[in-house]
Amino acid sequence: xxxxxxxxxxxxxxxxxxxxxxxxxxxxxxxxxxxxxxxxxxxxxxxxxxxxxxxxxxxxxxxxxxxxxxxxxxxxxxxxxxxxxxxxxxxxxxxxxxxxxxxxxxxxxxxxxxxxxxxxxxxxxxxxxxxxxxxxxxxxxxxxxxxxxxxxxxxxxxxxxxxxxxxxxxxxxxxxxxxxxxxxxxxxxxxxxxxxxxxxxxxxxxxxxxxxxxxxxxxxxxxxxxxxxxxxxxxxxxxxxxx
Numbered sequence: 300x301x302x303x304x305x306x307x308x309x310x311x312x313x314x315x316x317x318x319x320x321x322x323x324x325x326x327x328x329x330x331x332x333x334x335x336x337x338x339x340x341x342x343x344x345x346x347x348x349x350x351x352x353x354x355x356x357x358x359x360x361x362x363x364x365x366x367x368x369x370x371x372x373x374x375x376x377x378x379x380x381x382x383x384x385x386x387x388x389x390x391x392x393x394x395x396x397x398x399x400x401x402x403x404x405x406x407x408x409x410x411x412x413x414x415x416x417x418x419x420x421x422x423x424x425x426x427x428x429x430x431x432x433x434x435x436x437x438x439x440x441x442x443x444x445x446x447x448x449x450x451x452x453x454x455x456x457x458x459x460x461x462x463x464x465x466x467x468x469x470x471x472x473x474x475x476x477x478x479x480x481x482x483x484x485x486x487x488x489x490x491x492x493x494x495x496x497x498x499x500x501x502x503x504x505x506x507x508x509x510x511x512x513x514x515x516x517x518x519x520x521x522x523x524x525x526x527x528x529x530x531x532x533x534x535x536x537x538x539x540x541x542x
Contacts, residue, residue: 300340302331306457308446313456320464325355332362341535345369346491346517350470357473365538366477367531369484370492370517373499374469376413380405381493382427383416389423410466430488430516431523440521471496474503481507482534486515486522508534 305327306313313319328351332340339362344352349371356363372378387402401408401416408416417424425434433439441451481504485492501507510530515522 300331300335302328304457307454308450310453312453315456319457319461321351321354321461321468324351325358328355329359329362338362339364341365341367343367343369343531344371345520346372347375347465349373349492350375350465353470353473353477356477356479357470360476360478363479365479365535366481367484367534368481369519369527370486370489371483371496372491373471373474373496375466376410376469377493377495378491379413379417382424382490383413383420385427385490386420386423389426390420393423427490428517429522430486431514432518432521436518436521471499471503474500475505477504477506479506480534480538482530483507483509484512484519484527484530485509486512486517486519488516491517 303310304324305311306319341364342352342355344350344366346369349368350373352366352368352371353373356366383402383405387399387405390396390399390402398416398419401412402420405413405416425437428434429436483492483497483500485497497509501509512519512523512526520527
């Protein structure tokens with residue numbers, strides 16, 4: 300089951316005056332599980348979807364039998380610092396020492412300065428997110444999706460509504476509560492699931508395993524699709540047999 304979250308793509312847009320939070324998303328997922336009569340299910344969460352998967356598992360532990368987290372973030376401020384830090388070499392290579400210096404300060408600057416720098420490096424960010432594919436890959440994906448531009452634009456309100464609550468509420472402290480088997484898929488060059496977050500995952504999630512994709516950054520499903528499918532199939536098969 301693939302879900303367009305409330306306020307994204309083919310789901311209804313969120314209105315400016317509408318109350319909206321992470322809790323609404325968790326409640327939506329649980330309502331879908333109940334609607335389709337699924338007793339227990341497995342979750343696959345990519346990037347922010349990994350954050351949501353942890354939140355859901357924390358609130359509904361008996362509804363989940365396994366999880367796959369692909370390049371997740373459990374702390375968005377930490378992920379932003381990692382992205383900005385990794386962009387330093389790109390700006391040095393481009394001869395832009397001013398922006399390179401700002402990137403170098405990613406782990407020491409204020410949160411407000413971090414956000415300003417993150418916005419300033421928009422031209423190079425896709426080069427940080429991809430390793431084996433062209434930085435324009437996402438633009439091509441959007442163009443070929445067949446989804447109307449207006450549906451893609453819904454995400455702006457979605458992000459604006461969630462930013463404050465999500466950025467101020469990392470869920471690293473909830474990792475130790477996860478009891479189901481969890482597979483972490485990590486691109487070797489991924490800036491979002493930083494080394495610190497990976498270490499915290501391994502330290503706190505008891506029934507965990509990690510597979511590193513050597514030729515991927517933030518998009519293993521697109522950068523190494525065959526290995527991605529094989530890895531998930533093996534994990535799901537193993538833990539379906541164990542039940």
